[in-house]
Amino acid sequence: MAYVLADKKEATLVLIVNENARTSIKNPNIKRKVVNIFSGYPIFQTLSHDTVKDIAKFCAEKDTKAVALFGGDGTLSCAMTTFANVCGALDKPLPVFCPLKAGTMNTVAKELGIPLNVVKLSLSLKRNFESKITFPTISKQTISIKDSENHTSRLCFVGGLGIAVNFLEEYYEFGAHGISDALRVTGKLVWSTLFHGSFSKELFRPLELDVAVDGRRLPLKSIRALLWGKIKSVGIEAKPLYFAPPQEGKMAFIAIDREPFHLLPKVLPIFTGKPLCGVDIEEGVAKYMKIDSSSSKNITIMADADIITLDLPIRVEQGPHVSLYCPIV
Numbered sequence: 001m002a003y004v005l006a007d008k009k010e011a012t013l014v015l016i017v018n019e020n021a022r023t024s025i026k027n028p029n030i031k032r033k034v035v036n037i038f039s040g041y042p043i044f045q046t047l048s049h050d051t052v053k054d055i056a057k058f059c060a061e062k063d064t065k066a067v068a069l070f071g072g073d074g075t076l077s078c079a080m081t082t083f084a085n086v087c088g089a090l091d092k093p094l095p096v097f098c099p100l101k102a103g104t105m106n107t108v109a110k111e112l113g114i115p116l117n118v119v120k121l122s123l124s125l126k127r128n129f130e131s132k133i134t135f136p137t138i139s140k141q142t143i144s145i146k147d148s149e150n151h152t153s154r155l156c157f158v159g160g161l162g163i164a165v166n167f168l169e170e171y172y173e174f175g176a177h178g179i180s181d182a183l184r185v186t187g188k189l190v191w192s193t194l195f196h197g198s199f200s201k202e203l204f205r206p207l208e209l210d211v212a213v214d215g216r217r218l219p220l221k222s223i224r225a226l227l228w229g230k231i232k233s234v235g236i237e238a239k240p241l242y243f244a245p246p247q248e249g250k251m252a253f254i255a256i257d258r259e260p261f262h263l264l265p266k267v268l269p270i271f272t273g274k275p276l277c278g279v280d281i282e283e284g285v286a287k288y289m290k291i292d293s294s295s296s297k298n299i300t301i302m303a304d305a306d307i308i309t310l311d312l313p314i315r316v317e318q319g320p321h322v323s324l325y326c327p328i329v
Helices: 023-025 029-038 049-061 071-090 107-111 118-131 164-172 180-195 198-203 260-270
Strands: 001-005 015-020 043-047 066-070 096-098 137-146 150-154 158-162 209-214 225-229 253-258 279-285 288-292 298-303 306-311 315-326
Touching: 015 029, 015 049, 015 071, 015 118, 023 118, 023 158, 029 118, 043 049, 043 225, 049 071, 066 071, 066 118, 071 096, 071 107, 071 150, 071 306, 071 315, 096 260, 137 158, 150 158, 150 306, 150 315, 158 164, 164 198, 164 225, 164 298, 164 306, 180 198, 209 279
Parallel strands: 015 043, 015 066, 066 096, 096 315
Antiparallel strands: 001 043, 137 150, 137 315, 158 225, 158 298, 209 288, 225 253, 253 279, 288 315, 298 306
């Protein structure tokens, strides 16, 4: 972790730069522009989630009001989680988060309605923050993923396991260069499905899990795909969560135990946001979910494009509300 703290201004506004974010790597000129925009404020550069805890402590001690995040969906999720844990322990309020849409696809920020590109968003944030007249924000409830010891392991807006994780791992293996690589993985998956290839079978391999939704065990023999979220899209314009955004205090979910070839008729509903319906498919809304297994001690999940492994059982429930900067354009 490294940071520069200017003498002229207090740390009421802070910029965190994820050096692993796609824009940091592919467009360093844009990163330099954003750093220059926030010149005079504390600027943190980090390569790891672990260092964010120190940044959160700094911000809590300085009563930081807003945190700009140069990164994508995973950067936002990591920041929300870490700040919630640190600020909660110190009895401090959460700052306003501003995801600058500098990640690979920025699905969460787009779904939440945050406009503008990274540079214009940075200029808008700084201008509105310094005007002290108007600072437009939206309040959104998160989803909390708790581990076997009931600790909040991640706050997110969309998550899942099974195909959600397997697809993302393949996407990162391709290089994670945005929509082009996502479409390449999708094309490979569809081709393999049509010809009953091993690639689609591997991505849709069944998991022996016990999933209970609001106390009701889902009547599926296994789980090939499980998604939960506050937003419809999970990336590449796929919208499998028909019931999102749900009413306050609930999340949308879908669970599937169907081989990929038999899911082909559901491709159009997935990309048009329609209900999937059918045998071996469960979808709806829930307050919480509990996931366990008699054959495994841990599970790998996706949370806002990040992949993490947790000890079972895990609980997925309603998280705290967070305020996000959302300029009016």
